[in-house]
Amino acid sequence: MQIAMKKWTERRNSTGKSSDSRKLISLEQTGSGDEQWDKPVNILLVDDRPENLMSLEAVLDSPDYRLVSVQTGQEALRWVLKEEFALILLDVQMPGLNGFETAKLIKQRERSRHIPIIFVTAISKANEHVEQGYAAGAIDYIFKPFHSNTLKMKVEQFVQLYRKKRQIEHQRQMLHLSTLELQNANYRYVQAMLELQKSEALSRTIVETSADTILTLDEKGAILSSNPIVEPMFGYSLQEVLHEPIGKLLVWEGDIAEGLQEGMIEACGLRKDQTSFPIDLQVGKATVHQQHIFVCSIRDITERKQFEAERRRYYQELESLVSERTQELRLSQELFQKNFQASPCLIAIRSCVDGRYIDVNQSWLDYTGYTYEEVKNCASDRIIQAPSLKQRYADKAIDLYDAFRNVNIHFLTKAGEVRDGLLSTESINVHGVSCVLSVITDITERVYLEKEMARLDRLHLIGEMAAGIAHEIRNPMTTVRGFLQLGKKQDGGAVKPFLDIMITELDRANTIITEFLTLAKNKTNDLQRKNLFQVIDPLLPLVQAEASLAGKNLQTMLDECPPVDLDEKEMCQLFLNLALNGLEAMETDGTLTIKMYPKDNAVVLEIIDEGPGIQEELLEKIWTPFFTTKEQGTGLGLAVCYSIANRHHAKIEVSSSSKGSVFTVRLPIPQDE
Known part of the structure; x- marks a missing residue:
């Protein structure tokens, strides 16, 4: 297992990110003076033998260097990818990736191709080996055993070249920074000049095309300049008002120069023919070369005053009309409310949007048995379908869909009683909400009386028929029954069963007639x-x-x-x-x-x-x-x-x-x- 020997002589420096070429590079990011050049530089030592690395570290030990020692070409390549080095001392003979191959790979990379490489070798000094080293990218050869002072001097020279190169790069960046600052300053100057020219042109156009008279005054109120609108507004030419006091154009009490204050006021303008007219006077104050200059904008508001007077008159008429309409509306609302509450009919106002009850009258509450709190804002329907419209509307609330006039319906009370009524509806608008006014006339008693009268009429008719024909039917039936009984006693033969049947049927007919007589209206009862x-x-x-x-x-x-x-x-x-x-x-x-x-x-x-x-x-x-x-x-x-x-x-x-x-x-x- 190879051991990587590293020596850290100084703290590690953080690397800064490169900025866009269009942005300025601050001095704080790049460093200034000798501070940047006093930092230790990185030197990479590559040798497969630890003793050689220790020898090199002993020779090159210095606070100005940060020595990184590795034992393989692969490790050297990894360090080159991570750090920036001022010099690489590279052994030629190494197992695996040798020095020549390592140098070629380092030189192929754009970021590391500029790093000087010194081969440290103990092999033959033959020209072919030296040429191979230079071809791989080396700039020098050191043969073992090497002279320590010579090595230190060579390394020092390469380090000085590295520092000079870094200093030149820093100066180039500073020069680029200064150039960018000058370019930005020049750009801002050009932009400011363009804005100034544009503002001057715009101001001149506004002044010349404005419908207001624009004047500049000195501290004493004398007119220094004016736009051309002064002639149609006041009747004076431009030459007639220059250097004249502002009082020539205004109806003003007291010293105008002392009365001029920043802001807008209403005043009276004075024409050349000495007629006056209302104006808006807006005053602004500026200081030019330590002198106060007043800018006055004068606007003719004659039409506005006439419009305001007309508007006030219109508002007065409108207020009078609104007051009359409000009184009529209040009276109408009172009449509606009285009729709404005092009506014997069931009246309800419902929203067409969600079907909720907005208001109901007292008759509605009395007939249905609900309290006002139970009905207010309730969306459940209380109207049963009209018999003739049941198939058309199914279980929907019919009063929310179509307008009706006296349609027979049934409505349900809180106690579950179904009552008869006549429904009439009308669309209304309540505070912007589409609603329907439903009026139900309760005809339950009338329907009941009509049915009772019809039934009683039928009973009366049947009773009169019963009273008229019962006597005539019973007399012959009594005679027939008597003779049948007499025949039954005299002849008990084979016809006796038939006689019994005939007598039974006569008795049944008599019973029916008795019940029939019970229907008679004029029948007396003993209560x-x-x-x-x-x-x-x-x-x-x-x-x-x-x-x-x-x-x-x-x-x-x-x-x-x-x-x-x-x-x-x-x-x-x-x-x-x-x-x-x-x-x-x-x-x-x-x-x-x-x-x-x-x-x-x-x-x-x-x-x-x-x-x-x-x-x-x-x-x-x-x-x-x-x-x-x-x-x-x-x-x-x-x-x-x-x-x-x-x-x-x-x-x-x-x-x-x-x-x-x-x-x-x-x-x-x-x-x-």
């Missing part, structure tokens, strides 16, 4: 103050027996309720009709639930079954006489129940789903209770 529980409790065993026979269940939840006015026979008929209908609608193991409880000044009776439910389109028809979904039904049961409820001033309602139906009867509690 008495009773507890509903006392009416339906005796009927529960009958309903339980029917449920047990059919394999079904009965459940009752009957609360204490105040007494109401009712006809016991009719109420029994109503209860049995609803209960038996519920049992018939259910399959085996179904449960019929009967509830009774007080609520909202009424006694509520609920009959709940677990049948398949009633189709939505049939709900409005089930109260119609002779309408039935049963194969053996007469279609009079529910019609009779509706007629009984009407005579008791009660409400009967039905709600249905696929899980069953709920029939609800609300009997009003007397007010004196």
Whole structure:
């Protein structure tokens, strides 16, 4: 293993980066004076024998040298790549890469080709060896054993040549630096002259083409120069104003020279014909050769003053008009607000951008049951689709898309009640936001009354028919039934079974006629103050027996309720009709639930079954006489129940789903209770 022997006699110097040729090289970067030349120079010693290297180091040991010792040509090449050397002492005979080959490689590199190489060798002094050394790039030969003083003198001479070369390079750089500084100074001077000429030309052009009169004054206010605009503005020629006091052109109280101050003021100009006009006077101050010079710019503002007067008059008229319009708008807003809040219709203002509610009136809150805080800025819609527009708008809010006039809709209250209304909309703008004004007229009661009137009209017609024809039908039926019974007693032969069938059908027809008569509007009933529980409790065993026979269940939840006015026979008929209908609608193991409880000044009776439910389109028809979904039904049961409820001033309602139906009867509690 080869050992590299190095001796460091001084601290290492950092190498500076080369700068661009267009930039100035500062003295701090390059160094100045003797400081740069006092630094030790690098000398590379190359020999494969450590004793030879030690001998060379001993001879050349000096604070002026930094000796780097290596034992192979490869190491020498690596050091040449990293450092700059003033001299290389190179042994010729080395294993691997010999001295000649090493020298050739060093000379091939641009950065190291200038480094002097002295061959130190102990081989023959024959001319062919010497010539080979010089051909490889050596500048001298030293033969072993060498004379130490001779070696030191040779090395010293090469070091001095290296230092001179570095000094010349430094001087060249300094000269280049000075040249660049002179060039930059000359460039700045030329640029300054060009800028000055341009500024002078620009200033002269501005002064000559300006629409303002530009004057220069001395300290006493005498005019030194003026631009040509003074003649059209004041009526004086240029010669007539030169060396004249500035007071000749201005209406000024007091000493003008003392009153001239830097800044802009409004004053009055004085023409040659002694007419005055408003001006803007701008004064600037400069010092030239220790003398104060004033520069005055005079602008005719007659048109501006006229425009300002016209603008003030226009603003006054505009303010008066705005005040009138504001008063009208305030009055209009007050009227709108009063109409908005006092209207019996449901009124809402909604944003067309995000659908949120901007404002609603009190009627809207009263009908829907919401508070104002629940509605304000709420984006969820409360309007159900209009029946005729359901397919077109699906589940969208129809009031945000098109304008409508009295379109039938349904709207939903907070309690879940669906009410009827007429929708009208109008597009409006609120603070720059596109909005819609929705007005809903609640017609729930009107729709209910119309349906009730239509239903009552049908019942009245049927009642009149029943009252008119029942007597005529029952008389012949009674006669026929009597003769059938008489024939049954006299002849018990083969026709007896047929006679039984005929009598049964006559009894059934009589029952239908009896129920038909119940629909009569003028039917009298005996209303008495009773507890509903006392009416339906005796009927529960009958309903339980029917449920047990059919394999079904009965459940009752009957609360204490105040007494109401009712006809016991009719109420029994109503209860049995609803209960038996519920049992018939259910399959085996179904449960019929009967509830009774007080609520909202009424006694509520609920009959709940677990049948398949009633189709939505049939709900409005089930109260119609002779309408039935049963194969053996007469279609009079529910019609009779509706007629009984009407005579008791009660409400009967039905709600249905696929899980069953709920029939609800609300009997009003007397007010004196």
